[in-house]
C-alpha cells in the first residue's frame with residue numbers, strides 16, 4: 001500500500017513531505033487542512049486522536065509527531081539521509097529533539113508575528129523577545145557548524161532536514177542570524193534543495 005501522508009504543505013506536514021521528496025518515497029497526500037479545522041474531523045481523529053497534522057499510515061503503521069515520522073521514514077528508506085550506525089542515530093535524534101524543544105516555539109513566534117498574522121494582529125515585542133531567546137541555541141548551532149557543513153556526518157541527512165524545517169520559521173527575522181552566518185548559510189542551502197520546492201507543492 002502506498003504511504004499516506006495526512007496534512008497540507010503549509011503545516012508541519014511539510015516535514016514528512018520534504019523527506020518523502022528527498023528520499024524518492026512514493027506517497028499519497030491526504031489533505032487535512034488545519035486552517036479549515038479538518039484536523040477535528042472524526043475520520044482524521046481516528047488516525048491521530050490528538051487532532052494535529054501531520055500523521056502517516058504506512059501499510060497499517062500509523063504514526064504522528066512530525067519528527068518521529070521523518071526519522072522513521074529516513075531509516076526505513078535507508079541511504080544517505082538515514083543514520084549509518086547507532087551513534088549517528090543518537091545524534092540525529094538529539095538534534096531533532098533539540099529543534100522541537102529549544103527552537104521551535106520561539107521560531108514560531110517569529111513566523112506568526114512577522115509573517116503569518118494579519119499586520120494589525122502582529123506583536124512585534126513578542127517577535128523581538130523570541131529573537132532574543134533564540135540567540136543561545138543559534139550560537140550553539142553556529143559553533144557546531146564551525147568546521148562542518150552538515151549536522152551529522154559529512155552529508156545532508158534527516159537531522160539537517162528536521163532542524164532546518166524548524167529554523168525556516170525564523171527566516172522572517174534576518175537579525176536572528178546576524179551573529180550566526182554559518183547557520184544562515186547552512187539554512188539557505190537546505191531550503192534551496194529541489195525537494196523543498198516540491199514539498200511546498202504537496
Ligand SMILES: N[C@@H](CCC(=O)N[C@@H](CS)C(=O)NCC(=O)O)C(=O)O
Nearest residue numbers: 011012034051052053054065066067
Ligand atoms: N508536535 C506535533 C505538533 C503538530 C501540530 O501542532 N500541528 C499543527 C499544524 S502545523 C496542527 O495540527 N494545528 C491544528 C490544531 O492543533 O488544532 C508535530 O510535530 O507533529
